[in-house]
Amino acid sequence: MKSLRQVLESLRIGFDSLRANKARGVLTALGIIIGIVAVITTMTAANGLSNNFKESVSALGSDVLYVSRMPWIVTGNFFEFRNRPNLTLEEAELLARRMRSARAVNPTINTSKSIKYRSEVIENVEILGTTDQQMLVASAVPEIGRFLTRFDIRFNKSVCVIGSTVRERLFENVDPLNKTMKIGRRRFRVVGVMEKQGSAAFFGGPDFDSQVFVPITSFVKAFGGSHRDINVAVKAPSQASLADFEFELIGEMRKIRKLRPSDRDNFSINQMDSLVGMFNSVMGVVVTIGLVITTISLFVGGIGVMNIMYVSVTERTKEIGIRKAIGAKRRAILAQFLFESMAICAFGGLVGLAGAFGVTALIDRLVMPATISPGIATLAVVISMGIGVLFGFLPAWKASRLNPIEALRYE
Amino acid sequence: MTIEMTDIVKTYGMNSVEVQALRRVSLSVAKNEYVAIMGPSGSGKSTLMNIIGCLDPPTSGSYSLEGEDVSTMKEDQLAEVRNQKIGFVFQTFNLIARSNVFHNVELPLIYKGVSVAKRRKIAEEALEAVGLADRMKHKPPELSGGERQRVAIARALVNKPSLLLADEPTGNLDSTTGSEIMSLLDDLHADGNTIILVTHEPEMARHAHRIIRLKDGVIESDTASSARAKRTA
Ligand SMILES: Nc1ncnc2c1ncn2[C@@H]1O[C@H](COP(=O)(O)OP(=O)(O)OP(=O)(O)O)[C@@H](O)[C@H]1O
Ligand SMILES: [Mg+2]
Numbered sequence: 001m002k003s004l005r006q007v008l009e010s011l012r013i014g015f016d017s018l019r020a021n022k023a024r025g026v027l028t029a030l031g032i033i034i035g036i037v038a039v040i041t042t043m044t045a046a047n048g049l050s051n052n053f054k055e056s057v058s059a060l061g062s063d064v065l066y067v068s069r070m071p072w073i074v075t076g077n078f079f080e081f082r083n084r085p086n087l088t089l090e091e092a093e094l095l096a097r098r099m100r101s102a103r104a105v106n107p108t109i110n111t112s113k114s115i116k117y118r119s120e121v122i123e124n125v126e127i128l129g130t131t132d133q134q135m136l137v138a139s140a141v142p143e144i145g146r147f148l149t150r151f152d153i154r155f156n157k158s159v160c161v162i163g164s165t166v167r168e169r170l171f172e173n174v175d176p177l178n179k180t181m182k183i184g185r186r187r188f189r190v191v192g193v194m195e196k197q198g199s200a201a202f203f204g205g206p207d208f209d210s211q212v213f214v215p216i217t218s219f220v221k222a223f224g225g226s227h228r229d230i231n232v233a234v235k236a237p238s239q240a241s242l243a244d245f246e247f248e249l250i251g252e253m254r255k256i257r258k259l260r261p262s263d264r265d266n267f268s269i270n271q272m273d274s275l276v277g278m279f280n281s282v283m284g285v286v287v288t289i290g291l292v293i294t295t296i297s298l299f300v301g302g303i304g305v306m307n308i309m310y311v312s313v314t315e316r317t318k319e320i321g322i323r324k325a326i327g328a329k330r331r332a333i334l335a336q337f338l339f340e341s342m343a344i345c346a347f348g349g350l351v352g353l354a355g356a357f358g359v360t361a362l363i364d365r366l367v368m369p370a371t372i373s374p375g376i377a378t379l380a381v382v383i384s385m386g387i388g389v390l391f392g393f394l395p396a397w398k399a400s401r402l403n404p405i406e407a408l409r410y411e
Numbered sequence: 412m413t414i415e416m417t418d419i420v421k422t423y424g425m426n427s428v429e430v431q432a433l434r435r436v437s438l439s440v441a442k443n444e445y446v447a448i449m450g451p452s453g454s455g456k457s458t459l460m461n462i463i464g465c466l467d468p469p470t471s472g473s474y475s476l477e478g479e480d481v482s483t484m485k486e487d488q489l490a491e492v493r494n495q496k497i498g499f500v501f502q503t504f505n506l507i508a509r510s511n512v513f514h515n516v517e518l519p520l521i522y523k524g525v526s527v528a529k530r531r532k533i534a535e536e537a538l539e540a541v542g543l544a545d546r547m548k549h550k551p552p553e554l555s556g557g558e559r560q561r562v563a564i565a566r567a568l569v570n571k572p573s574l575l576l577a578d579e580p581t582g583n584l585d586s587t588t589g590s591e592i593m594s595l596l597d598d599l600h601a602d603g604n605t606i607i608l609v610t611h612e613p614e615m616a617r618h619a620h621r622i623i624r625l626k627d628g629v630i631e632s633d634t635a636s637s638a639r640a641k642r643t644a
Contacts, residue, residue, distance in 0.1 A: 009521045020509045322505045325466060326566065327494020327522040329487045405467045408505065 010332055014339030017312070028308040029348035031301025032387060036352025036380050038297050040372060041359050042290035046283060048363065048370035053279050059197060059208060060272040064137050065246055067095070067232040067253060071268040073278050084266045086229040089220065091256050095232060098252045101245070104136035104235040109219055109228050115212060116182040117170045125166065126211045127183055129219025129230075137233045140208065145177050145192030148215050152191075156217045161192040165209040186222045188214060242271070298383070301348070302391035309341050309395035320399055321407030334400040341392025342385050349384025353377055412478075413573055413605050414440040414463060419472035421458050421628075432458040434628040435472070440607065442573075445600045447619035447636070448609045454625040456609045457578055463607060464497050464576045465489045477573055494522050498567025500577040504559040506551040506566075512538065513547040516566045523570060537565040541595065557588035564595060568604075575599060578609045593618050 018025050060066075069084050092107035099105055109129040115122050132150045135141065142161060152159050160183065167176050176190045197208040219225065236245040246269055253267055313320070320333055356372060363370045421433040432455045440446055448456050461467040462474065465481055468489075474482045481492055499505075506515050517534040525533070538544045541561040551559055560580060567575055577596065581589030597618055600606050610616050617636060624631040 003524070005526065006521070006524055016510065318505075319507055322507060323518070323522075324490060325464075325493060325499055325505070326519045327490050327570075329490045329522070331487075332522060405461055408466070408501075 006332060007335060010335035011339045013336045015343055017316070017336075017340055018343050021312075024308060025344050025347070028304050029344050029351065031304040032298070032345050032348025032384055033301075033352040033355060035294060035298035035301045036349050036384055037355040037359060038294040039291075039383065040353065040356035040376055040380050041363075042287070042294055043376050044356070044360050044370050044372050045363060046287045046290070047373065047376075048368050050279075050283060052368050054276070056208075057272050057275050057279075059139055060275070061137055061139065061233075061235065062272050063236045063238075063242060064271070065234045065236065065242070065249055066270040067234060067249065068268055068270060069229050072270045073274060081268075085257075086227070087232065087267060089216070089225060089230060091253075092230060092232045094256050095234070095252060098256070099234060099249065101237045101248070102234050103237055104133040104233070106131050106133035106137050106233045106235075107216055107230050108134075108233065109216055109225060109230040111219075111223055111228070113184040113223070115166070115170065117174075117176075117179065120170050120172075122166070122169055125183075126207075127219070127223070128211050128213050129216035129223075129225075130213050131216055133233075134213070137235045140194050140197045142192035143195040145190070147192055148213060152215045153217055156221055157215055158186065158188050158218055158222075159191045159215065160188040161194060161213040162190055163194050163207075163209040163211045164196040165207070166212060167193045183212060183214065184223065188212075188218075246271075298387060302345075302387045305341050305344055305388065306391040306395060308344070309337060309392050310398070312340065313337060313395045313399040316399075317402065317407050317410040320402050321404055321410065324402070324404035325408060330400040333402075334396045337396030337399050338389060338392050341396070342388030345384045345388030345392075346381065349381045352384065353380050356380070412439050413442050413444075413476065414438060415473075415475045416463075417473050419459075419462060419469045419474060421455070421462060421467070422470045431628050433462070433469070436625075436628070436630055438623070438630070438633075440605065443600070443603055443605055444621060445605075445619045446607045446621045446623060447616040448607065448623045448625060449611070449613075449616055450625035450631070452611075455628040456625055458628075459625065460576055460578045460607065460609055463574070464499055465492050490522075494519055495570055496573045498564075498570070498572035498575045500560065500563050500567050500575070500580045502579040502582040504551070504556075504563050504583075506559060506562060508551050511548050511550050512543065512554070512562050515551065515562055516569060519566060519570045533569050534565075537569045538562075540568070541565045555588070556584050557591055560584065560588075560592050561595065564592070564599075568599070573605060575604050575606045577606065579611065580608070581610070581612075581615060589615070 066072075067087065069087055070081050074081065089107060089109075092105070096102075096105035096107075107130075111127050112124050113127050115125045130148065131153050132148050135147050141147070143164065145161070147161055148159065151157070160181070162170070162176065170176070170181065171179070176193060178189060178191070180187050180189050182188075194209070194213075214222075234249055236242055249269060250265065254265065257266060259266070323333060360370050360372050416436060416438040419433055419436045419438075420431070423430040423432055436459060448459065450456055458467070462469050465476070465484075469482060472482065473480065476492065476496060479492075481489065484492065507518070510518075513534055516537055517530045520530040520533060535544060535547070538547060541564055543558060543561055543565065546554065546558065551562065554562065575596075580596075581592050584592065593615055596606055596608065606619075608615070608619055616622055620636050621633070622636050623633045
């Protein structure tokens with residue numbers, strides 16, 4: 001009880017002396033403020049990127065393997081991949097027939113075209129030739145109308161399903177269903193509009209909402225297909241392990257391509273996990289660099305606090321002498337100065353936190369969805385108080401060890 | 412005995428030039444004595460007061476305060492002794508300028524760990540006793556020298572010390588204000604306090620009942636005050 005009271009008194013005395021020197025305290029806290037804004041923003045941005053990324057790759061499905069000519073993440077010799085043959089539609093059909101255990105096999109092919117409805121034109125829209133199987137491998141479904149059907153594929157129907165952004169920009173207030181739009185120079189009838197999915201465009205990935213889906217057969221007929229590379233999504237059966245399934249898939253692909261046992265695979269199998277793994281390692285490096293930089297800035301801020309605390313101790317040498325003469329113990333003096341530096345830093349931490357909320361709101365509006373988690377906010381305040389203790393300790397220790405007589409005599 | 416000192420030596424400057432500020436001073440002061448210490452400048456008066464006040468340890472010799480050996484105590488124990496047994500009044504007042512009068516006076520109680528309510532009561536009473544109850548919210552720079560010294564006296568008294576030490580308390584005051592302070596000390600003595608006063612002025616020393624003269628770090632004489640002798644006669 002008594003010692004708690006003494007702690008509270010030291011706290012009050014510490015705050016009192018801060019109030020006497022507001023401008024200096026605020027200036028000193030600036031270093032901490034900047035450091036805290038940097039720390040929180042770094043962590044929040046990393047968090048936001050992660051969430052954004054996970055959201056967009058989850059559209060790929062964790063139990064879906066993607067067969068393609070090139071690996072998604074190219075490591076090693078690029079030229080080795082360059083000579084690989086394109087994956088063809090025939091190969092995809094063979095694969096679909098052979099992979100009996102697969103829940104879905106969906107070949108896709110893509111290009112970029114301008115699209116037009118009446119006078120409205122959008123350039124460089126990603127056109128995806130796909131099949132009805134897409135509904136089985138991807139999570140997004142049409143919001144209005146329907147997706148492509150087996151029938152559309154079989155009979156090369158000139159129909160399309162558009163992403164939500166395409167609908168907004170091309171049709172505005174018009175109901176797009178059964179309207180005819182132009183893709184390149186060909187006419188397609190809109191049969192469906194996809195639900196909003198969000199975008200991976202931030203990572204250079206596809207913007208799902210800006211895509212137009214057409215039957216893969218019509219795609220080939222309209223835009224040519226022989227020279228194009230296709231990708232095949234293969235969905236694993238629910239009970240099988242993905243590794244076993246991948247093994248089977250590689251085997252079938254090798255048979256289709258008639259590879260000899262000594263030949264290397266001339267195709268790649270990709271999956272969401274590899275993207276996640278790559279993302280995590282890249283993020284790890286980015287976050288580490290960010291934290292090193294912000295730690296340095298906090299350290300510099302801390303040095304500023306230490307410097308001001310030394311000044312404060314020297315300025316108040318006489319006061320320390322007086323306090324000791326009337327019975328202040330060492331720990332009372334130590335606590336007084338520690339609380340003072342903690343108060344400066346806590347102030348810096350809180351202002352920094354407020355600043356970080358501002359920066360995060362900006363990021364949220366302009367770049368990507370981002371929010372400060374309560375954990376990060378708490379951590380920031382704790383860190384700043386910790387800096388107060390860490391960097392305030394030496395000056396406070398010095399103050400507590402002053403000889404009372406010498407301190408009293410100080411002018 | 413309140414103070415029992417034997418063979419106190421204080422040497423400054425450890426290596427090159429040694430100054431012997433006190434050479435084997437022995438001194439006893441009983442409860443409720445009123446002692447004045449006089450002597451030329453540099454004779455060791457302040458040094459002796461600082462040792463009596465446990466602010467400075469003696470180089471050698473033994474010192475017990477109310478039967479407690481303080482010459483071997485550690486710094487934090489000494490802080491406690493200063494807090495609870497000693498009240499200081501300095502020539503330069505030594506108030507904390509940015510804290511108000513009330514806070515200055517309650518400070519020794521804070522370091523003792525007294526509760527807020529009790530602190531308020533005791534500090535107010537002490538300020539009342541020195542006639543400054545209406546200036547509690549003022550800061551020391553807003554007060555006159557005499558008022559500041561009265562605040563310092565109130566601060567020295569809040570913990571009911573066994574010993575009130577005043578090193579030239581009127582040194583920075585004009586003679587009228589100085590005698591006001593002196594009559595305040597007289598009252599405190601009449602209330603049963605033990606007082607040790609350092610002064611240059613015989614006028615002031617006359618308030619005490621015993622006069623100790625220091626010269627070159629030794630006690631030259633230790634006599635009952637003539638005034639006291641006259642008064643009691
Ligand atoms: N910290 C110190 N370092 C070295 N010498 C000191 C120190 N303090 C005091 N002295 C010396 O000790 C001697 C006694 O000093 P002290 O302050 O006790 O004198 P005083 O009697 O109080 O003088 P005054 O009347 O001027 O206040 C002096 O010679 C002084 O120079
Ligand atoms: Mg002196």
